[in-house]
Amino acid sequence: MQFMLLFSRQGKLRLQKWYVPLSDKEKKKITRELVQTVLARKPKMCSFLEWRDLKIVYKRYASLYFCCAIEDQDNELITLEIIHRYVELLDKYFGSVCELDIIFNFEKAYFILDEFLLGGEVQETSKKNVLKAIEQADLLQEKTENAYPSKSFIGCKKAY
């Protein structure tokens, strides 16, 4: 996999993970182009498209689009399930995840992704093992901090 992007229906980028070296300028250009292309597609269309010399695999979950760029010989269907497994991981961690969780806890979304995918390849597919790694990290965290529950602060989750 060359990169993964999460963006909202309004085209706001929520998470970006690049597995190939690119300049910031190129990243922005690619993001702009892909967000536009994917948002323009109708709901019943297929989840794959050719783009430059890559294949794009995307899927929408509620208000968020998950979009992966894979290489020619990579498997589209298993990539769809990579996306799904990542959503499941977020869901399990945050408890029915929504876009706001990813906005306010973006760093966690990155940490979970790193446990699941590394260098663009699947590292660990077991949900249990990935979450174990993340929770271990949470257990290691210090008691001294003021852990304000951000949820109560923000208020209720927005409905999609």
Next chain:
Amino acid sequence: MPAVSKGDGMRGLAVFISDIRNCKSKEAEIKRINKELANIRSKFKGDKALDGYSKKKYVCKLLFIFLLGHDIDFGHMEAVNLLSSNKYTEKQIGYLFISVLVNSNSELIRLINNAIKNDLASRNPTFMCLALHCIANVGSREMGEAFAADIPRILVAGDSMDSVKQSAALCLLRLYKASPDLVPMGEWTARVVHLLNDQHMGVVTAAVSLITCLCKKNPDDFKTCISLAVSRLSRIVSSASTDLQDYTYYFVPAPWLSVKLLRLLQCYPPPEDAAVKGRLVECLETVLNKAQEPPKSKKVQHSNAKNAILFETISLIIHYDSEPNLLVRACNQLGQFLQHRETNLRYLALESMCTLASSEFSHEAVKTHIDTVINALKTERDVSVRQRAADLLYAMCDRSNAKQIVSEMLRYLETADYAIREEIVLKVAILAEKYAVDYSWYVDTILNLIRIAGDYVSEEVWYRVLQIVTNRDDVQGYAAKTVFEALQAPACHENMVKVGGYILGEFGNLIAGDPRSSPPVQFSLLHSKFHLCSVATRALLLSTYIKFINLFPETKATIQGVLRAGSQLRNADVELQQRAVEYLTLSSVASTDVLATVLEEMPPFPERESSILAKLKRKKGPGAGSALDDGRRDPSSSDINGGVEPTPSTVSTPSPSADLLGLRAAPPPAAAPAPSGAGNLLVDVSSDGPAPQPSLGPTPEEAFLSSGPEDIGPPIPEADDLLNKFVCKNNGVLFENQLLQIGVKSEFRQNLGRMYLFYGNKTSVQFQNFSPSVVHPGDLQTQLAVQTKRVAAQVDGGAQVQQVLNIECLRDFLAPPFLSVRFRYGGAPQSLTLKLPVTINKFFQPTEMAAQDFFQRWKQLSLPQQEAQKIFKANHPMDPEVTKAKLLGFGSALLDNVDPNPENFVGAGIIQTKALQVGCLLRLEPNAQAQMYRLTLRTSKEPVSRHLCELLAQQF
């Protein structure tokens, strides 16, 4: 599990994020961000030492701001400090910041590498994993240099935790992809292969990815992985859906690992060992059997995971291409998917069937689905699916179904999306030519293409129909009649006028017997279109007219009248004017015999690969033309319908003006070489033009992986020698190695130049992300402007791409620009930096002058710093003719009868730059006895004298 803010809620961060979300406008957001940046900056600069938590919070805010799309230019040091914190979350945020905002500051990199080194040595698996993730995320060469040697050790160490092994495997993979040279192969490779046997499925999953990548470069070193992969796969495939516990995904055992193992096996030919092969075939059959079983779940995840394995299995079967039984079963399975209600499956089935169509075992089986595929082309609502259907029709086409497929594709073309029209046109053109039994069908098809989608019919396509008609006399009469009829339409596409004009000019005589298409009728039909056409087409028509004068003497007076008209003879377009003048004169002064010779019918074109096919391949990447390339299904076809010469230069006689006079090669129009004689005009005047193949349209996108020009490597050691070869000449091979050849053609005039670079892929593998760029080191930017056109990001095996450079010399310069070429070959990045053969002497304008003037100027330039002199030994035989040629190539005029000693050479010229002109005088005194030369340069600018002297001295 508790929601949100597990662990380390950072209240300040949450407040900030929600502030940003509440901003009503972009301006408000920027204002809020700037306020925050100022705040963070002051905290970082303040006297009070920040505690770990605050540092983490601020670094996290910076990260958030950066991810919003704003630039961040500080905070790196604070992030680096966090790396050495003992608190996990602080360390974690530090690493995240470092991997997102990679920085090239070397001092910083040293500190980061130190922190990573400590964590790797800590024996704390969570810290080790964080460090490995960071290396994998950054993946830079510096990281590779620092850690590539350590990671294999961690990977195979007996006491490494499973999670550490997983991270180490993928970390190594990333480093290997970025800089393969830094990862040493060795004793560890054998142990990596044995990770395929590891108890921990996660370790196996990570290891397979690494092995798949490594074995591509060193297949023999990893050969033992075949049997291990087969037995692992076999165990998974035959396991019950619950055996693998957490590695079972929606009732499918280990789908990711299965797919990866099947991918790994595709790096090798079928296993040689009969037992291994038997076991593998059994696996493949099991997968195919399972596809027929009722689903264990209605969830799409179940079917996706299951089918992911199925498609990968089919890919492996196609890769082996040796088991007819499996190939046909695969084809039947895909046939079922063609009508599946899931769009995704239909798409993939069409795609996968394309490759099946090129196997001799399954080609017939694929063909049985033709009706379904045609139906898909007509009814699919998603354009990407329709495109796959068109691809498949193209792949399954052979002589038996060509007429049906071509007519369906023509019909589709009428409603096809604009984005894919050109490709469909190319495909139809290729199929029509390839499978034409009678050429009247071919001609009809191409004319239909022009009628339906004239705008998308590229030059290659209409050049091609002309080549074929020229080469086959059995179709010429039919072609003339058909184009004549097609031109009767009140509105016809300009491409039709071009084809019609050319064909009637060559073969109009074949239909002239019919009074309905008598010569005057043909002429007035063509001329009725003339005024609506572009310059290029009008130029072509003028050539048709002169050909008419030869074919039909009775039209001479009319046509001369047209040529003589003020609108032609005084046309503002220099090309049209020139043609009118020359053709008019030719028709008036030349005898009938001369006219007949000059305007003879075009000779057949030499047979070569179709240029259309080449174009399609460029459009689609490798494999696009494979179904037709190999011709293994239809070996006879290549004999009958062999290709014709692809270069536009040979076909261009009456074609666009640019070709005719070689204007493309000359920067200002005035530089066009005047044709030496009218006879020349009609033969191949542009054969020494710049394009050995149809020029490749520059792709609009930037090459995907091309990195900025700022980080190019130093020029290769031989760059100076290569440059020296081009000081006195403009054309030749600049560089060549096993992969790549770079050829140069250039022309200079005044302070302008145009250079064509030809990049030839010498391998049979496509280059990817091909991106050549020109870089100006130092001040050069202000001295020399080089404008480059982009080239396609892919270069097919054996193909050549051309890049055009427009050069303007702004002021005198000393060092040439760099040419940096980057691409990926077989996955490995390649880069190369050369010196572009543009030296100051290219902008020489020779100046003739008498001896008296010469000496007067010589004296005027008598300041010591204006003169540069060199005495040097001859490196080449001292042949006066060669010397003369070199001096002329250098650019100055050679002045005879100036130097009292006839053995000496004297030259003069002016270097033209935009800002100033530099007059130059030179004198070269050979001493044959001593095998030495003395070279003296005098110019009005000191550095120029010295530089020219150095450049020239190296040439003798």
